[in-house]
Amino acid sequence: MQLPSSGWRRSTIRLALTAAALFGLVPVAAALDVTVTRLKTTEGDIVVCLWRSTDEGFPRCAEGRPFKKATAPASSARVSFPNLPAGQYAVSMFHDPKRMGKPETNLLGIPTSGIGIANNPKMSLTNRPTFEKGKVEIPEVKSIEIEAQYP
Template sequence: MKIIYTTAFAFFLFTSFNMQVNSKQTVLVSNLQNKSGRLFIGWYTAPESFPGKDPDFTKEVAVNNLSEISVPFDNIPDGRYGISIYLDENNNGKLDMNFLGIPKEKYGFSNNVFPATRAANFEEAAFEIQGKSGTIPIRLK
């Protein structure tokens, strides 16, 4: 009987140290300026993918005449992430750019970084999730 308790205790200790903690995170998107369209949100863990290729988590949300919206994400594992968002106002499934490569539609990044002449990189947008639920505010430009 003592062996069963010892084995169960050892198993509990081993699994508790190796458990991945998941939490609920809410992305609060502001400065929508009462526009309509589809909001595309991507979470990234790989710097080489950020800000537009192969997100780890995605969500697409319809927006209609709102100034801000809260978008919940359940079961986000602890880790380091960067978030990229754009509002597809004409519903063509992409962020439209002008002839100079400047976005014509609203976009944003975690940490609310907006470099003057380029998209934010992963290091600028990166933040940590550490087992607690939280809200990530992102203001669109």
């Protein structure tokens, strides 16, 4: 008696995973495309960061955080995060016109360069960005637009 070939086993496993994904038993990976609009300058970079939970320091991008950079064009920039596992993510961005690696701030620590989060809530001293306000669901949401806000 001969055992099935490894190709047969791979096909069976692939079929089982596909069926499980179709019935919602296995989280499906998807790409998230983020477009940043309303930039005031063509200089520098746009930094977009992903968050999985509220205890990770949202919305400040920090070392080790999944992020993407795009060169700032005249009015918008686009980045993509491929192969994200299904789930809730919050998305934040900042415009880094001088390529310092962090948002520019005034003496009080208030950002002076463009900032934003998913779903585009109006941000102010009394309406700070939160994980809940900047949350999207993957794979239901495949692309978002964040409008840069300049405090």
